[in-house]
Amino acid sequence: MPKKMPDAGVLHVGAPNLYDEDAFIERVRKIFKSGRLTNRGPMVREFEQVLTDYLGVKHCICMCNGTIALEIAIRALGLTGEVIIPSFTFVATAHALQWQGIKPVFCDIDPETHNIDPIEVENHITDKTTGILGVHIWGRPCNINALKTIADEHGLTLMFDAAHAFGCSHDGRRIGGFGACEVFSFHATKVFNTFEGGAVTTNDDNLANKIRLMQNFGFQGMDNVVYIGTNGKMTEICAAMGLTGLECLAEIISVNKDAYELYVSDLQGIPGLSLMKYSTSEHSNYQYIVVEIDENIAGATRDHVIDRLHANNILARRYFYPGCHRAEPYRTLYPDSRKRLAKTEMICDRIICLPTGTAVRNDAIAALSDTLRAIVAQGSIV
Numbered sequence: 001m002p003k004k005m006p007d008a009g010v011l012h013v014g015a016p017n018l019y020d021e022d023a024f025i026e027r028v029r030k031i032f033k034s035g036r037l038t039n040r041g042p043m044v045r046e047f048e049q050v051l052t053d054y055l056g057v058k059h060c061i062c063m064c065n066g067t068i069a070l071e072i073a074i075r076a077l078g079l080t081g082e083v084i085i086p087s088f089t090f091v092a093t094a095h096a097l098q099w100q101g102i103k104p105v106f107c108d109i110d111p112e113t114h115n116i117d118p119i120e121v122e123n124h125i126t127d128k129t130t131g132i133l134g135v136h137i138w139g140r141p142c143n144i145n146a147l148k149t150i151a152d153e154h155g156l157t158l159m160f161d162a163a164h165a166f167g168c169s170h171d172g173r174r175i176g177g178f179g180a181c182e183v184f185s186f187h188a189t190k191v192f193n194t195f196e197g198g199a200v201t202t203n204d205d206n207l208a209n210k211i212r213l214m215q216n217f218g219f220q221g222m223d224n225v226v227y228i229g230t231n232g233k234m235t236e237i238c239a240a241m242g243l244t245g246l247e248c249l250a251e252i253i254s255v256n257k258d259a260y261e262l263y264v265s266d267l268q269g270i271p272g273l274s275l276m277k278y279s280t281s282e283h284s285n286y287q288y289i290v291v292e293i294d295e296n297i298a299g300a301t302r303d304h305v306i307d308r309l310h311a312n313n314i315l316a317r318r319y320f321y322p323g324c325h326r327a328e329p330y331r332t333l334y335p336d337s338r339k340r341l342a343k344t345e346m347i348c349d350r351i352i353c354l355p356t357g358t359a360v361r362n363d364a365i366a367a368l369s370d371t372l373r374a375i376v377a378q379g380s381i382v
């Protein structure tokens with residue numbers, strides 16, 4: 001059973017899903033008995049095996065977090081020059097490239113799905129482009145087939161930031177096995193967490209081998225360093241948390257789904273508000289409650305709604321405001337990006353995410369929805 005967080009009287013976006021404490025402590029005891037704390041000990045090996053089976057992939061390399069996992073995957077794939085990404089993503093996607101001297105080329109999104117628009121991707125390809133990094137925003141898969149066709153036609157590497165998409169599927173296959181590799185985040189705020197953590201999944205043996213070496217300083221064996229590497233290892237305690245979490249993942253997703261359906265009915269009919277839909281034919285993790293506010297119809301700006309919610313102890317969030325291209329260093333380095341990101345800017349100015357997960361009770365969702373309805377009824381635009 002997932003554990004409920006103690007009710008702190010404040011509703012947060014991203015409050016962690018906590019797992020069965022006793023099952024976790026039992027695993028911690030095993031770690032103490034084994035005397036292994038890190039360096040791919042038995043707990044990490046077991047976790048990687050279980051994840052490999054769950055995701056239906058050949059390799060899963062667990063990491064200390066999703067950002068380092070992205071950096072290592074990008075380096076192991078040999079990406080250089082320019083890589084096309086959406087600007088509507090968490091800034092770590094862009095940083096993982098820029099940190100390695102690769103230019104993130106920001107591409108506009110489809111305003112319906114909030115995912116990178118394949119037609120726009122084609123317009124950004126230059127002779128410096130080496131890859132496309134799609135992000136499965138809100139756990140909804142990118143247009144994987146179209147992106148693959150473009151990547152194949154232009155000889156580009158395709159990889160995915162799947163930080164939001166653990167437990168989701170595309171064409172009936174779990175996210176994890178698409179592109180050259182996919183990268184997950186198991187951060188505390190995600191549907192499935194290992195406190196901090198992440199993983200790279202791939203069906204490519206050589207790539208998996210390279211990633212394993214790079215996450216361990218480039219060591220092959222005891223004292224033979226064969227690559228420039230870093231420390232991307234997951235600890236045993238994080239793997240213990242992950243194994244415990246997998247035992248109740250289905251239940252967490254079901255709690256999320258129920259919460260989503262409650263929001264669908266409770267927010268119905270509020271003028272100018274629309275709740276993002278999840279596919280009914282694919283698996284979703286329902287980890288985000290994404291609301292778009294059209295201020296002209298709502299009569300209240302998105303930022304006014306956020307301020308009022310905060311005043312009512314409801315810590316809703318703007319996502320991914322203001323967009324990577326408007327954050328430093330990108331705003332200064334690539335000032336022209338803005339001209340080609342009209343849909344991204346529109347969505348960045350309209351979205352709020354509402355609290356969900358095992359920490360949010362159903363009666364709190366009903367009360368929150370009433371508050372939201374009252375805020376919009378009051379309005380802010382004269």
Ligand SMILES: Cc1ncc(COP(=O)(O)O)c(C=O)c1O
Binds near residue numbers: 066068093161187198
């Ligand atoms: C889309 C996206 N990419 C990458 C990351 C980075 O993951 P982490 O926080 O595990 O480093 C996150 C999340 O936090 C994310 O939302």
